[in-house]
Amino acid sequence: MAETRIILADDHPIFRDGLRRLVLRALPGSIVTEADNFSRVVDLANQDAPGLFVLDLHFPGFALEKSIYALRRDYPASSILVVSMDDEDETIERVMAQGADGFVSKAANPATIGDAIASVLEGDIVVVDAKAAAASHIDTDGSDIAQLSPRQRQILRQLVLGHSNKEIARELGISPFTVRVHVSALLKLLGVKSRSAAVAAAKDFGF
Amino acid sequence: MAETRIILADDHPIFRDGLRRLVLRALPGSIVTEADNFSRVVDLANQDAPGLFVLDLHFPGFALEKSIYALRRDYPASSILVVSMDDEDETIERVMAQGADGFVSKAANPATIGDAIASVLEGDIVVVDAKAAAASHIDTDGSDIAQLSPRQRQILRQLVLGHSNKEIARELGISPFTVRVHVSALLKLLGVKSRSAAVAAAKDFGF
DNA sequence: CGGCAACTAGAACGGGTGTACTAATGGCAG
DNA sequence: CTGCCATTAGTACACCCGTTCTAGTTGCCG
Numbered sequence: 001m002a003e004t005r006i007i008l009a010d011d012h013p014i015f016r017d018g019l020r021r022l023v024l025r026a027l028p029g030s031i032v033t034e035a036d037n038f039s040r041v042v043d044l045a046n047q048d049a050p051g052l053f054v055l056d057l058h059f060p061g062f063a064l065e066k067s068i069y070a071l072r073r074d075y076p077a078s079s080i081l082v083v084s085m086d087d088e089d090e091t092i093e094r095v096m097a098q099g100a101d102g103f104v105s106k107a108a109n110p111a112t113i114g115d116a117i118a119s120v121l122e123g124d125i126v127v128v129d130a131k132a133a134a135a136s137h138i139d140t141d142g143s144d145i146a147q148l149s150p151r152q153r154q155i156l157r158q159l160v161l162g163h164s165n166k167e168i169a170r171e172l173g174i175s176p177f178t179v180r181v182h183v184s185a186l187l188k189l190l191g192v193k194s195r196s197a198a199v200a201a202a203k204d205f206g207f
Numbered sequence: 208m209a210e211t212r213i214i215l216a217d218d219h220p221i222f223r224d225g226l227r228r229l230v231l232r233a234l235p236g237s238i239v240t241e242a243d244n245f246s247r248v249v250d251l252a253n254q255d256a257p258g259l260f261v262l263d264l265h266f267p268g269f270a271l272e273k274s275i276y277a278l279r280r281d282y283p284a285s286s287i288l289v290v291s292m293d294d295e296d297e298t299i300e301r302v303m304a305q306g307a308d309g310f311v312s313k314a315a316n317p318a319t320i321g322d323a324i325a326s327v328l329e330g331d332i333v334v335v336d337a338k339a340a341a342a343s344h345i346d347t348d349g350s351d352i353a354q355l356s357p358r359q360r361q362i363l364r365q366l367v368l369g370h371s372n373k374e375i376a377r378e379l380g381i382s383p384f385t386v387r388v389h390v391s392a393l394l395k396l397l398g399v400k401s402r403s404a405a406v407a408a409a410k411d412f413g414f
Numbered sequence: 415c416g417g418c419a420a421c422t423a424g425a426a427c428g429g430g431t432g433t434a435c436t437a438a439t440g441g442c443a444g
Numbered sequence: 445c446t447g448c449c450a451t452t453a454g455t456a457c458a459c460c461c462g463t464t465c466t467a468g469t470t471g472c473c474g
Contacts (some may be wrong), residue, residue, distance in 0.1 A: 197369020
């Protein structure tokens with residue numbers, strides 16, 4: 001719950017984004033900084049030693065047989081978690097032998113990765129290979145959103161843009177009163193009590 | 208802007224999540240359904256032929272030399288975009304030769320992938336290899352959020368949970384008046400005009 | 415120690431939000 | 445054709461939100 005600093009390195013923007021979301025979910029209130037190459041990782045760590053490194057296994061400047069060891073030496077108080085596409089047993093062994101605190105396959109489901117992040121920061125040693133990853137049967141969470149009427153989805157999109165009822169009315173060419181009817185119905189369907197919560201729910205789905 | 212249906216297939220949950228967000232950004236109002244294996248893709252397409260398939264190159268049940276052709280044949284009106292980690296020239300050639308409408312490297316930055324999705328749906332043929340992907344210099348968008356005070360970040364976390372000022376006050380053990388002061392300051396710093404917009408901004412960052 | 419920033423609390427005001435009604439229209443399935 | 449649902453519009457009411465004040469208390473940096 002503290003102000004843990006976390007340095008996240010991966011050269012694939014989509015993956016980096018996904019990992020940041022996971023970290024912020026697993027460790028609410030933590031401060032995540034990102035890098036897409038190893039020298040940037042070192043820069044960031046020099047500015048302020050993090051509680052945790054979350055590292056991809058293949059990104060510019062990173063060398064398995066050197067980089068983990070270097071971080072271990074220079075930032076002994078920081079935990080190191082490696083997240084990799086390559087989850088061969090041999091690779092995992094080499095990573096752990098270099099002194100990492102954890103290894104997680106990128107094929108693992110989000111909840112599992114989140115748990116691993118939290119555990120490693122607690123001081124545990126964690127290994128999640130492809131077999132332990134488990135097929136995350138696809139979220140039916142979207143079902144709430146999928147069952148909205150077309151107009152309601154349209155309204156929801158406006159809410160996500162932070163628009164007021166008046167602005168939405170102008171945008172869609174209908175009365176503000178009508179907008180309120182739609183919003184009210186929307187909140188009931190999403191099972192939330194305020195438009196802010198509706199925005200949060202929609203954004204969780206990716207809206 | 209219509210109600211375009213899109214089927215998204217990838218067996219890596221994090222990547223699938225990221226792609227869904229990209230699709231929903233690139234095509235607001237579209238309806239995205241997901242699959243982590245090819246037979247599920249076919250099931251979904253049979254229920255309702257999509258305007259676009261967004262497919263990973265390696266996932267259970269998918270065979271490059273058969274599956275793209277099969278979709279082309281059974282759903283001739285649907286566009287097909289392949290998104291792959293493997294962005295060798297030879298692989299791209301094989302994918303396009305099978306009749307895909309587009310190919311995008313997973314290393315591409317989100318904006319580029321989003322553009323590709325929109326273009327393919329417009330009927331264009333698009334190829335984005337690793338060289339065209341361009342290093343998406345890391346978003347400093349988070350800077351807005353990074354410069355918040357600890358208390359403000361704490362308040363923001365509460366906003367994202369959809370809590371009212373009264374609830375936040377109870378949660379943090381302070382007066383509702385004080386909460387309003389924090390929220391007001393927060394909105395100014397984030398450059399938004401309402402708490403809903405603040406939630407949207409925070410969620411975009413991954414909060 | 416003096417000044418600055420963060421956090422706290424409250425008053426006052428204008429406007430926004432959410433619910434509960436009534437009511438009318440158009441479309442589509444049975 | 446009839447009933448149901450989505451959409452539209454309005455009224456009324458209670459409550460919440462966001463801004464702008466003033467003002468007191470920390471704690472830290474120079």
